[in-house]
Amino acid sequence: MRELLGSLKIQIPEQLYVKDPDSSDLGRKIIETSIILIEDLGFESFTFKKLGTAIGSPESTIYRYFENKHKLLLYLISWYWAWLEYKVAFATANVNNCEDQLKNSIRVICETVTQDQNFSHVNEEVLQRIVISESSKAFLTKEIDAENKNGYFKNYKNLIERLVRIISGISSDFEQPRTLASTLLEANHLQKFFGVHMPSITDIDMKDENLINFMETLTLSILQNGAKRS
Amino acid sequence: MRELLGSLKIQIPEQLYVKDPDSSDLGRKIIETSIILIEDLGFESFTFKKLGTAIGSPESTIYRYFENKHKLLLYLISWYWAWLEYKVAFATANVNNCEDQLKNSIRVICETVTQDQNFSHVNEEVLQRIVISESSKAFLTKEIDAENKNGYFKNYKNLIERLVRIISGISSDFEQPRTLASTLLEANHLQKFFGVHMPSITDIDMKDENLINFMETLTLSILQNGAKRS
DNA sequence: CAAAAATAATAGTAATACTATTAATACTGC
DNA sequence: GCAGTATTAATAGTATTACTATTATTTTTG
Numbered sequence: 001m002r003e004l005l006g007s008l009k010i011q012i013p014e015q016l017y018v019k020d021p022d023s024s025d026l027g028r029k030i031i032e033t034s035i036i037l038i039e040d041l042g043f044e045s046f047t048f049k050k051l052g053t054a055i056g057s058p059e060s061t062i063y064r065y066f067e068n069k070h071k072l073l074l075y076l077i078s079w080y081w082a083w084l085e086y087k088v089a090f091a092t093a094n095v096n097n098c099e100d101q102l103k104n105s106i107r108v109i110c111e112t113v114t115q116d117q118n119f120s121h122v123n124e125e126v127l128q129r130i131v132i133s134e135s136s137k138a139f140l141t142k143e144i145d146a147e148n149k150n151g152y153f154k155n156y157k158n159l160i161e162r163l164v165r166i167i168s169g170i171s172s173d174f175e176q177p178r179t180l181a182s183t184l185l186e187a188n189h190l191q192k193f194f195g196v197h198m199p200s201i202t203d204i205d206m207k208d209e210n211l212i213n214f215m216e217t218l219t220l221s222i223l224q225n226g227a228k229r230s
Numbered sequence: 231m232r233e234l235l236g237s238l239k240i241q242i243p244e245q246l247y248v249k250d251p252d253s254s255d256l257g258r259k260i261i262e263t264s265i266i267l268i269e270d271l272g273f274e275s276f277t278f279k280k281l282g283t284a285i286g287s288p289e290s291t292i293y294r295y296f297e298n299k300h301k302l303l304l305y306l307i308s309w310y311w312a313w314l315e316y317k318v319a320f321a322t323a324n325v326n327n328c329e330d331q332l333k334n335s336i337r338v339i340c341e342t343v344t345q346d347q348n349f350s351h352v353n354e355e356v357l358q359r360i361v362i363s364e365s366s367k368a369f370l371t372k373e374i375d376a377e378n379k380n381g382y383f384k385n386y387k388n389l390i391e392r393l394v395r396i397i398s399g400i401s402s403d404f405e406q407p408r409t410l411a412s413t414l415l416e417a418n419h420l421q422k423f424f425g426v427h428m429p430s431i432t433d434i435d436m437k438d439e440n441l442i443n444f445m446e447t448l449t450l451s452i453l454q455n456g457a458k459r460s
Numbered sequence: 461c462a463a464a465a466a467t468a469a470t471a472g473t474a475a476t477a478c479t480a481t482t483a484a485t486a487c488t489g490c
Numbered sequence: 491g492c493a494g495t496a497t498t499a500a501t502a503g504t505a506t507t508a509c510t511a512t513t514a515t516t517t518t519t520g
Binding site for chain 2: 041136139153157176177178186193197198200
């Protein structure tokens with residue numbers, strides 16, 4: 001995994017940046033530091049001024065890489081989805097049984113990222129926490145239609161499509177594979193967040209197994225049952 | 231429904247407001263107009279200045295009712311959950327079969343609100359759209375733990391608890407009724423949002439039946455299957 | 461009708477989310 | 491090695507936001 005990603009480049013829609021942050025030391029430092037800062041402060045309190053101070057550069061320099069902090073967030077989230085898609089791709093490669101493919105995918109999606117999976121300047125562990133807490137703010141906006149049209153969510157859709165293929169492989173007559181795939185991805189975040197911050201509305205705990213078990217049971221149950229019903 | 235809610239008062243945690251907006255004409259006008267404005271502008275662009283202009287009052291007056299726009303949003307969302315809990319309560323009253331209770335609940339939760347259900351100064355149809363697009367911003371913050379402790383999310387939890395009781399009534403050995411209930415509520419919003427703004431990642435369409443069918447199948451499948459597995 | 465409460469009118473502040481300008485530095489091709 | 495170009499630093503400035511404060515006016519209530 002690590003070697004492979006070391007030689008592959010995570011592709012981000014170029015509409016999301018002014019100048020590719022992966023093309024310079026300063027750019028990579030912006031990414032690296034913004035991940036830490038957004039997690040620390042929360043996206044609302046995060047500003048380019050603070051980021052500038054943190055990297056020792058003026059605010060104006062950051063604007064040469066990103067139009068605004070919203071696009072920087074979209075960039076980070078997009079990076080995460082692309083990375084997760086690779087993980088899913090490798091977790092399902094050479095697995096012939098579709099149900100096993102789905103189980104492996106769910107595991108990869110729901111697993112809490114641990115430090116040792118890091119590579120390059122991106123701290124995936126912290127990035128995952130950002131995705132959990134902030135990713136929905138990136139699309140729940142009035143600009144969604146225009147931004148969607150501009151391809152800002154391409155990496156997210158790619159991952160969904162991959163899951164849809166796996167789901168359809170298990171039960172080709174199941175009518176809502178997209179609904180199921182997007183529900184899976186988003187419910188994963190929400191439950192993880194609830195587990196930490198609103199434990200009374202979830203039954204999952206800090207261990208991943210609980211959540212993975214729920215997601216697996218949910219998915220396989222509806223695929224066994226769903227075709228008959230819908 | 232209408233008469234009953236006309237005589238019952240929706241209870242909102244009093245920590246959410248400075249002065250009860252339901253206690254004066256101006257207060258109700260603030261609620262009524264803020265619903266329209268937030269839907270129109272999106273929460274990020276909504277300001278007390280604009281709200282003041284819209285109701286013909288200075289900004290400072292609104293601060294006498296709400297500390298800030300975040301608390302106003304929490305108030306509106308809290309109102310929605312209380313209202314929805316009443317709807318669920320009535321949709322399940324005198325229904326003996328637990329599975330029917332759950333089906334009725336899912337229908338009430340997933341149904342798109344139509345104008346004629348309105349009562350008083352609150353436009354529930356517009357409020358539902360706000361809840362769909364903005365509610366997660368109300369809890370995905372750095373202040374969540376303090377606010378949760380302060381009881382800001384009580385009405386949401388009440389609804390979850392009601393659903394949990396119904397779920398446990400169907401399958402008392404199902405181990406994750408809370409996870410299922412909160413997933414149901416949140417997935418409903420997300421899928422509705424995707425249906426309108428990102429149709430390629432969902433299979434639901436504008437008609438409610440599609441989404442209701444998915445939610446019903448999902449829930450009943452896991453309850454049939456889940457006990458064995460988990 | 462007086463006192464208290466609510467609202468209007470207005471002003472002010474620190475921070476945010478930018479844009480603009482110029483100067484210093486680094487990098488590239490010949 | 492140097493000219494030209496691109497990049498970054500340093501600094502300043504602006505409109506808007508999210509408030510707080512003060513005083514005047516109106517409304518409510520006992």
